[in-house]
Amino acid sequence: MEGVVRVDFKEEDQQWLVTLYNANGDTRPGEPFPASGHENYTKLEQVLGRLTSLGYRPHRIPYNHINRGWYIFDVSPLDE
Numbered sequence: 780m781e782g783v784v785r786v787d788f789k790e791e792d793q794q795w796l797v798t799l800y801n802a803n804g805d806t807r808p809g810e811p812f813p814a815s816g817h818e819n820y821t822k823l824e825q826v827l828g829r830l831t832s833l834g835y836r837p838h839r840i841p842y843n844h845i846n847r848g849w850y851i852f853d854v855s856p857l858d859e
Contacts, residue, residue: 790848821845
């Protein structure tokens with residue numbers, strides 16, 4: 780999808796569901812991935828790692844919410 784401006788992550792049934800949004804509000808599902816239960820790997824670290832692998836960087840990182848079951852990030856491409 781061109782022009783992704785937001786990425787949502789929602790933890791459900793031990794996996795992360797991903798939704799990509801463009802500026803027009805169109806959405807498409809991203810590839811789900813397993814939610815790690817490892818105590819030394821926070822949920823925030825999991826989704827930030829996936830954002831990077833998708834080629835995006837978040838505008839803000841909620842460091843005060845490291846183990847939420849959902850995250851919404853406004854993003855820019857890594858190469859900008």
